[in-house]
Amino acid sequence: MTSTESRRASRRQVLKGAGALAAAGVIGAPAISKAQTGTIKIGVPTILSGRVAILGQTSVGGLKVVFDKFNAAGGINGRKIEMVVRDSKGAPQEAAKVTRDLINNDKCEIILDAEASSAAFAVQEVIREIGVLCLHSNSETSSLTADPKLHVPTAFRTARQGIHDAIGGGDYAAKIAKAKGLKKWATCSPDYAYGRSNTAEFMEYAKHFDGNIQVVEESWPKLFQPDYTEVVTKLLNAKADAMYSALWGGDLVAFIDQANLYGLFDKQASFMVNLGDYGVVDQVKQFPQGVYSGGRYNRTVPATKENEEWYQNYVKTQKHKPTNWSWENAVAAEFVVEALKKTNGDTNGKKMAEAIKGMTLKSQFGTKGTVTMRAEDNTLVDYIIGYGVSLSKEPYVSDFQASAWEPIFELEKQWKKKQGYIS
Amino acid sequence: MLKLENLKKSFGGVAATRDVTLDFADGSLSAIIGPNGAGKTTLFNLITGRFPPDTGRILLAGENIAGLSQRRIVRLGVGRAFQVASLFPTLTVSEALAAAAQAHQRRETVLRSPFPLATTTKHGDEIMELLGLTRVAGILSRNLSHGDQKLLDIGLALALEPKVLLLDEPTAGMGPEERWRMIETVQRLWRARRMTLIFIEHDMDIVFKVAQTVRVLSYGSVLAEGTPDEVRTNPKVIEAYLGKSAHGAVA
Amino acid sequence: MDLDALLRCVGTTSCVVTQLTSGMIIGMLLFLIASGVTLIFGVLNVINFAHGSLYMIGAYAAWTFYQLTGSYFVSALGAAVAVGMLGVLFERVLMSKVYGSNVLMQLLVCYAVVLISDDLIKIIWGPVPLSMGMPPEFRLPPIRFMGGVIPPFYLFMILAAMAIGLLLWLVIVRTRFGSVVRAAAINGPMVSALGIRVNLYYAAVFGIGSALAGAAGALAAPVRSLTPGMGFSILIESFIVTVIGGMGSIVGAFVASIIIGLTRSFGSIGFPLFVDGVMFLIMALVLIFKPSGLFGRPHR
């Protein structure tokens, strides 16, 4: 008797609770946003759950550092910036929905899209329709900004772009290949759009700079594949002189750990564009020799006082080490702040876009101490990219060589022509 | 109406039906008896096409139906009720009968009109009337009493307007009084529908009182057949039953 | 498609040896996980969709124990025991509450557990992928055998998985515990009517199945990166294995694991882009032609 009584009571409570929650969801949210007028709301759709939650965490960290400073300095015209971060779980349709909600329901005036590739394309479509300012801070897929069919006037990219990496990396790889006689190459990259295009482009430019290079083996493990043994043994059988890999994050750590067991790295030189990140390079326990890694984020690149200070400040305030995503988002946030200053706090998408288009920003992440938002295709240039030799301990990289941008611009133009993006 | 010729069926080398030949006249009411494991239910399964016989013919109105699919055989007019009532637990009695009737009328895939169709309702109502199920029309099949479940099971078979109706122990699991009521109902529907009705039964009193002819199966073959009186006095039958649990059964 | 490459590989012993062992490594870890799934299904008639999470927790537990003790063997054992106990808890507190209900309700409970454990892992260990690193005792150069290459740790991994599998099989086939479990698998209420407390056996079986997942996680920890959600990718593969081998059959899980392992290792050479497709194709074909699996008895 009592047990049924109490169960019924608890059931009622549950139902009541659910009802209240539902009501809060529908009615409460706009009420909250009204209470907080006066702040400039910036919506951040990103990934906070699942395997790549680290992307969201370190992206938000990068944004926070900048906005906190901006707010501490009093904001603009008394208005401070408030970030509204939402988890899209990386699903494109959720990203689109979340972005629309951020704009329509939470009254966000600016979108900082910290999504990975395919979700960024979904966000792009929302921006096309609504026309607020959007900065894609994580998607490296070249076509997002390079393809004029995808162009959206108020959308920009502050992330590195695949084609830039490929040209710079190809140049670097060719130099090493010539010096060490690395002719036969193998590749090992994740089987999805980023991995495929990144690898194809890297090898294309490596061949461009050194005609002797040829690809003898390709392997395409699935994204988030737990075991790479069959890939490792396949690479072993290929007996190549060198290998290129666009694996990243935990996948890369697992691949290196597993390849180590077979002594794969003793047999070949390895070029891994995404090895340089904290969270990857400091996780690899048995460190292979002769590994060249692309520059992601490193406290010694550039080896300046500002960068070290930025790093220290980041770690102190965010309680974790910054990644490549952190600087990309920090740059995005800087652009927003600068643009707001220019428009005197007006967040209108068109006006903000006008301000950002072609803007050059003082930044420690730039090769010349500045980065520029290129006007012709709304993407970031002049940021530091390059390669170095990986180390197993701090600073994790030595002999870092930043790529020169002039040859990148030249070859990028040719590439665009070939893709039919420009005539 | 229904003729079985030299039916044989074995499962993994064990013969369940050995050379059974039987003839059921049109409109007859026959009982099949036999000790447990005599192959009575197997025989029903063969007739209804649940599995094909190894050899032999099953003639329904002169046409061989052996080896045809269960569904074809049903469509040709063989209906069946089960030892353990086989029902549709979440349908009410009237719904179940209407649904069975619509299957019989080949209207089971009609999408345009709402269920139940007027024609099938009438059909279902008649069956409920005949079997005394009208009083439970709105009850879900799973909530019926045991006896009503058995009746509904027969009702589902009747909805097919079968030429031959096979009832597998219609009185199984019932008390004495309920048994007689059940068997009266069976007799009534047999008279009303003028079909060939074959039932498996353990209660000898019932068998000898109701059936026109009785077939006795033992170890998969026909031990005896004839009128109740002939079978009752057949020494082979007595022996078969004495070997088992004759005392109560052939009293 | 590169069937020439496959033919060339099959033609050289070094390649065959290397790929065979690589297939065995993938297969044996899969077997440890799938045998837990199949055992639990066989006895409790429950599909444990949260099994991947137990594997993940096993890996994280091993990582932590390793940080604390510095001994790989202690941490592997500790992880298996810890996850086993967690499994018992999971069964008693949650799963046993939904035995009677709809299968889909069990699915929902498992889904909730997957979500919760993923987030808890993120809260406790952080979203950064962790790597345990190779324990020093296994930091040896790979063994060369008939021209092929076999890392010592993998040899240990294969043997350990096989030993655990054999032990499991012996327990099920040879002991009183095993015979009760087998009886319970066929007719739980009947066993319960004999005065045996079936519930305890159910909990034990769930615990053993979970411990297997935990052990698999611990064996994987030195070579696979630990991330929240790492149980996700392994789950589908272990279901493929379970279905191909036959739901409830441990021998079937063993054979199917090897089939999948070899498909992966040789497939990556012959048809690298369609390896996943081929695995699902095998599963589909088995289901079409022998739904109960290669070694399964038809489902009740």
Place this chain on the structure above:
Amino acid sequence: MAGRWRDLGLAALGLLVLLLVPVVGAPPAIRDFIMFGMAYGLLAMSLNLLIGYTGLVSFGHAMFFAAGAYAFGLAMQSGKFSIPGAFVLAMAFTATMALIVGAICVRLNEIYFAFLTLAFQMLFYNIILGWVSFTGGDQGLMGGIPRPKFLGIDLADRTQLYIFCSVAFVVCIAILRQVVTSPFGYTLRMIRDNQERAAFLGINVTMVKLACFVISACIAGVGGILLTLFVSGAYPNFGFWTTSGEAIFMILLGGSNVFLGPLVGTVILRLLNDITVSYTSHTELVLGIVILVLVLGLRKGPLDLLADRWENRRQAKAQAVRDAADKDAQAGRDA
């Protein structure tokens, strides 16, 4: 017949309410919520035709969701079709696919059916991922779905799109209602309850299951089209097994034995999702706990609980009628 008119009336009323949403000036976020919910609602409702009404637990239903989405999206991006043309094409494609997959799957029972549908779904998913030149691989159909005007309707306008989706949604729900209340719908119930017996009543169980499979796939395909229009793209994870899983959860959270149960479940799950992402970054933890509380507290979908209560009351009445009749009969016999 009365039931039919009542249903049509309710459908019209539902449509009216949906159409009133933009008129009364509801914020766009609510409209978005409804459109998203309608797309997933059709997925869940159509899946329940299989799970709830026919007893076929499919783990692979999202493949038809994706099939509709991709066929429609690709047709529109090709520039050769009008929206209605692409719609019809997408339906034809989804139906054909369902016919082939269904013909193989429906022969199997229970868990084997579930796993075979899962296998086909993953095959389809792998094809979408692998056929990059055609489907865009993991990037999906990017660059937006063009929406040329047709019959004066401009789906690029968010309000018109909302109206279009509402009408399509209500029509689909009406079709589903028609199916489950028709003789065919009762044949499905017979198969769910006791397929052996259904076969013994002369029903071609395999063909009926297949027909049901195709109908339900087509409705799921419409859901996929709605989602494609909403996000202006189609992505492989529309057809991933987690999407099928989500649809199953929607059914369970609402109730599988009540016609609109899955729709209620969709609203519950979407609300849960939207609320958790708005208020916490630990979405999984909160969602997981809420599901546990719901499942262990209620053991059934909320609507199923209500339906059970209602059914029990009705049964009690019916049993009272029987008991009275039996008493009379007994009295008759005694006398």
